[in-house]
Amino acid sequence: MSGPDLHRRRFLAAGGGLMVFFALPVRPAFAQEKASGPPLPGSLKESPYLDSWIRVDARGTITVFTGKAELGQGVKTAFIQVAAEELNVAPAAITLVTADTSRTANEGFTAGSHSMQDSATAIRAAAAQVRGLLLRGAAERLGVPAEQLVARDGIISAASGARTGYGEVAAALQLHVESAPSPALKDPASYVVVGKPLPRVDIPAKATGGPAYVQDLRLPQMVHGRAVRPPGYGARLLDVDAAAVERLPGVMKVIRDGSYLGVIAEREYQAVVAMRALAAAAKWEEKTALPDSAQLASLLQRLPTEDQVDLDQQGNGATAARSASARYTKPYLMHGSIGPSCAVALMNDEGLTVWTHSQGVFPLRKALAGLLGVAQERLRCIHVEGSGCYGHNGADDVAADAALLARAMPGRPVRVQWMRDQEHMWEPYGSAMVSEVRASQDASGAIVAWQYDVWSNTHTQRPVAPGLLLQASQLAKPVPVPPPKPIPMPEGDGDRNSLPLYKFPRTKVVYHFVPEMPVRVSALRSLGAYHNVFSIESFMDELAALAEADPVEFRLRHLEDPRARDVVQAAAGRFGWPQWKRSRPGQGRGFAFARYKNLGAYCAIALEADVDRDTGRISLGRVVAAVDSGQAVNPDGIKNQIEGAIVQSASWTLRESVAFDRRRITSRDWASYPILRFSDAPQSVEVEIIDRPGQPFLGTGEAGQGPTAAAIANAVASARGVRLRDLPLSPPRVRQALA
């Protein structure tokens, strides 16, 4: 099947052979939540019917549905493994359908490392029950008790040789039944597929030019749109002379709605040229909207806050012999997706279809409906992979651009691609943060009291309401913007991972939530955990130094959770921590540990680094990580995620901060926002997995970022005796500290 045909069949016909439409979450009366019963596994809680997750057609074709999206983290492969395992088929026999408001369950956002815990858990349970139903159906057909039947690779057979196919049985089966609360699952000891490093199903196409991304979508009659963004936040469009632009080759339409500007052209490059010309022809009134970036940390601590005490545990403890304190800061960080956000939208008589790499197609549908003033039933959002998003980037906003432009050109699919400067300047960043830690130690050095305060903006402005889409404030009829709110614990946002997993007699944690947002912010991978773990793990090292204790041994002294202890010891052991000696001046080692959200995967990191006194450069040598993700579904996927987290966090930690002047964001491309390149990647990265068969799946995508940052800062202290507390640990800062 050649390129364009493949697109058309795959993407348009997806709506064709459907069996069930998922409209608004209307629950049949008999499916009232059983408030008294035990909760169903994972996302079955919200979508309890088995056929929301697994379908088997009369030919025996197995389709698995998930409301989660492939972001490049490998969940498609992992879900297929889980389903294949319980259904006793080869992974190649599974077809997986991901987030589509017309076809899959509503699993909210693919975020927070929930995919394995929520979706894989549901798929596993559903698949196990479907297998059970198939066996029971076959038992009836064959007249053999179910316990004597074996289901494998699409065939159900008896010892006598009697057999029937999954499809034949399924044709007579009703899968629209609710899940049982605790279905019998396969014994992990018998796993054939789960726990194996199955190669990713999506990589071959990506390596050979197969269509894989929303950027690759080519629909018949498709045209190209571009939006013109204002020069800065809050700028107002005064005037635009679009006449010359309308005459440019290929230009079909210029759209203006209040301060919102866009252009549609036949060919993509024509749209780019036209958009640049339209931008030049526009006159804006700008505001001095941004604070002094040099005073960011103190600003955050001066703005009004809504304080919440996340923990106040006042036990009795030994008397304090001394106390210490420190303050850590972090700038705004960018997602910086390598492929700027893109969406395709088509408005016709049936309604509006949007192909999007949004992390949440259901919330997006609701927000778009509100923005456009149409009913949700007339909107369909289909997830198609984008480049790595690492959280809430421009994906939802570009979907809104595509929808707005498609509305102006009904009947033609409109593809909108953000330019590099648009993605850099308009994506919502990870919030700047400040933390202050204070602790007391007794005479032996043990920590007896711990107080942690953290200041941050919200880490979520995902478009759960239309007012949170970028265009909301630009349209002639603006849409109200809801006030920001923190995410409640135990997940948290700015306070994510602010509660140390260590056990201290007295611990107090206060989150100073700052509602006022000078700069657009939302969720960036690991949310507040990156900074909180950086702070906690840096401070643990500072306290260890005061106690003249080894950093690893000091942590173990305060760590009770056995899985945490295992991961710490595994990383230290593999690194060779106890016997390590520096091989040259300026070389140091650093250690850090965290359990993501105190609920997710455990990760410990030990690394070596060289700090050059004259250039201030930090070069990462050997990095060793140990991770416990519960039952490991795809070990290579876990390794890939941790390796990636380490390198990405190294980039954040060593290099990155969003730059702005008083009017505009000035980080508009890779030259003005440099990230780690090959020449600065670590010497080597090793990841050791501690597998826990039978334990719940723990999401791993965000477990490595915080520990990496602290391990690097700790290595700098080890190498040069200076403690850096302000991110990023850039060469000028290192040189200054060493001067």
Next chain:
Amino acid sequence: MISLNVNDAAHEVDVDAATPLLYVLRDHLALNGAKFGCGLGQCGACTVMVDGRAVFSCVAPVGALQGRAIRTVEGLGTAEKPGAVQRAFIEEQAAQCGYCMAGMIMRAQALLEQRADPSDAEIRDAMDPSLCRCGTQMRILRAVRRAAGYLTAAAGGTSQRASR
């Protein structure tokens, strides 16, 4: 009309000579490999080969490329029969989101055609113009090393470098 030779096939495209090759590859020839990452020659997602050298197709006007040999990832192999470098990347699972991968493969191919047995430092240096935001650098470096071995073996030699 602009005449282009892409993956050993001749194409006539009716576009302005200024159009960057990237848009012609994707929009006119329906080739997905080269990707839009920045349009500024800063990230390498658009990397293709022209006359054996790695080039940012986003800043390469097609008017400059007539009569030259353009190669994209589609010309190296298919999912069923991947080329040596593609095979190495697949075997090393050298991707997370994979968006940068086609550009990485072309840059690696250009390197290995120039230099059969590069050192690790030479590989890092040659790949430097290509960005990976997911942090897959370690796997990509391993994949290039592995590909070097495949290409050397195919040419009948053995690598002098210890593989890791």
Next chain:
Amino acid sequence: MARGLCRTAAGSLLLAALAACQTSRAVQQQDAVAPGFDPAVVRRGGELAILGNCISCHTARDGKPYAGGLAMNTPVGTLYSTNITPDSETGIGRWTEEDFFRAMEEGLAPGGRHLYPAFPYDHFTHVAADDLHALYAFFMTREPVHAPPRDNRLAFPFSMRGLLAGWNMLFLHETPWQPDPAQSDQWNRGAYLAEGLAHCGACHTPRNMFLAEERSRPYAGGEIEGWDAPPLEGTLAAASPWSEDQLFEYLRRGGDDAHGSAAGPMQPVTRNLAQAPEADVRAIAVYFASLMRTRSTTGRESSRSEPPAADVDAREAGGMDAGAALFNGACAECHGVNSPRTLAGRPLLGATTSIHADSPRNAIQIVLHGIRPEQGQRGAYMPPFDATLSDSQVAAVLSYVRSHFGGGAGWRDLEGEVGRIRSGR
């Protein structure tokens, strides 16, 4: 190039004759130096080393700082910089302070061996004793690196160090630095640094057939490694004159909006000056701003002090000549009238020094090789086009830029120049 070599060869014969009359002083090599330097003096030495840009020449591409090994291509062959870390075998670990002074002031290593003036001791000879002392303290407290020096590859007779005795006789002026009482302290500070440590004239002053700076034409422009070092005494054909603030910004940030980015051999200089004490960089800016004013542009291109208002982005006009089409597709996303950078305030190419210069050499270098910022730092970034554009295409696009953005009369033999620069001739 061959012609230059012959002239230099002739010069060498003359020097050889002079050398025969000159007896080099034998110098006693002393043993280990006394440790224990005042940290404040070491810090001061570090600042001076930054101003002198020592690290750029004395560090190889992937080498340790100050351990030497950088290849320098000169008209007389390839020289490798020396290891100036305090390693006792392969560096200067056994140099006394006197040895250091002698090297800096006279170009002599311990034992009387002449150093090649690629090491600009003809400038360092003006550095005050206090500063030399601080520099010595700084270098003696670096991390010693064992890195044996690489052999220079100089053609005979330039490989004979003895000739340098004659060269020094003619061209080394060991006069102590004297401030000009008619000028401000800041000007004098800038002059002292520029003439001495910062050795600006080493690139920006033309050289005679002996490869010595022409003292009669200070800062009239020079050549280095295939690039032009523009004149700094006011004869520069700039689109707009340089103010002190603009010079300061250029030196500190690696570029200024009105004139363009530092590129090629000037990049390491500005990268260093970004870390130098601000007052010193400002002083250097003041000094050169004043030199540039003494001889203002004599109407050369000054009628085009602003680039013509290119009110239509070339891409919009469409259907133009080859150069325009190349510019549109290859350059306009950054350099076009409608590019985001331009709309955000960056001036058009007509303002840049390289487009305005009489010689296209720097513009060609930049187009072929691009500009990269220091690894991991914010800064100017331009991709290279040597693999994308042929010689005639580079010529076409540069021709277009020069004419369309008000750079001046067309460059002659542009395509030939591109070919020569591409092949390194």
